[in-house]
Amino acid sequence: MTLLEQQLRQETPRSLKALREAENACRRCNLYRFATQAVPGEGPRDASLMLIGEQPGNDEDLDGHPFVGPAGRVLDKALQEAGIDRKQVFVTNAVKHFKHEMRGKRRLHKRPDPGEIDACRWWQHIERELVKPKLMVALGATAARSVFERVITIHKMRGCVVPVRDGGNALVTIHPSYLLRLREERDKRTEYGRFLADLITAKAFVDRM
Numbered sequence: 001m002t003l004l005e006q007q008l009r010q011e012t013p014r015s016l017k018a019l020r021e022a023e024n025a026c027r028r029c030n031l032y033r034f035a036t037q038a039v040p041g042e043g044p045r046d047a048s049l050m051l052i053g054e055q056p057g058n059d060e061d062l063d064g065h066p067f068v069g070p071a072g073r074v075l076d077k078a079l080q081e082a083g084i085d086r087k088q089v090f091v092t093n094a095v096k097h098f099k100h101e102m103r104g105k106r107r108l109h110k111r112p113d114p115g116e117i118d119a120c121r122w123w124q125h126i127e128r129e130l131v132k133p134k135l136m137v138a139l140g141a142t143a144a145r146s147v148f149e150r151v152i153t154i155h156k157m158r159g160c161v162v163p164v165r166d167g168g169n170a171l172v173t174i175h176p177s178y179l180l181r182l183r184e185e186r187d188k189r190t191e192y193g194r195f196l197a198d199l200i201t202a203k204a205f206v207d208r209m
C-alpha cells in the first residue's frame with residue numbers, strides 16, 4: 001500500500017458520527033459555499049434498506065436532516081403504506097449540500113450537475129461501506145446516476161432490482177417530489193400507486209434475503 005493509500009485509509013470515516021463531521025467539512029465541490037450545512041444520511045448502521053434521494057431541499061438545509069420537507073412527507077406516507085418502518089431505513093441523498101438559486105428572497109431548488117454528483121459520490125460510497133445495505137433504492141435520476149455511475153433513464157430501469165457494479169443491489173424509482181409537481185389528481189393517484197408498488201418490491205426483496 002502506498003503512503004497516499006495509507007493516508008486515505010486513515011482519513012476515511014469509520015463511524016456515522018465521523019462521517020457526518022467529515023461531510024460538514026467537505027470542500028470537494030462548491031456547493032458548501034451556499035448551503036447552511038451538509039445534510040448527512042440518517043438511520044441505523046445495520047439498515048437493510050438504504051433510500052437515496054437527490055439533495056437536501058430548503059427545509060432539510062435549515063433543519064440538517066434528510067426528507068423532512070413536503071417530499072419527505074410523501075415518502076413517509078408511502079413507506080408506511082408499504083409496511084416499511086422509516087426508523088429501520090437509512091435515508092440519505094446523493095448530494096449532501098443544498099443547491100439552489102435565489103428568486104427574490106426565495107431559495108429555489110437547482111438540480112446538481114454531473115460534476116457535483118460525481119464529487120459527492122465519495123460520501124455515498126462510504127455510507128454504503130459502513131451500512132452495507134441489502135438494497136439501495138435510488139429515488140430519481142440524480143440518485144440513479146450516483147449509484148450506477150452513469151446516466152439512467154428512469155422508466156427503462158424502474159422497479160427492477162439490479163446488481164451494482166461495485167457490489168450490492170439497487171432499485172430505481174421516482175423521487176417523491178415528482179408526485180408533488182403533478183397537477184391532475186388522477187395522475188397523482190396513478191403515479192403514487194406506482195411509487196408504492198416499487199417500495200413494496202424493495203421490501204419484498206429485502207425480506208427474502
Ligand code: SF4
Pocket residue numbers: 023026027028029030031032038095096097116119120123
Ligand atoms: S455537495 Fe458533497 S462533494 Fe460538494 S461540498 Fe457538499 S459534501 Fe462535498
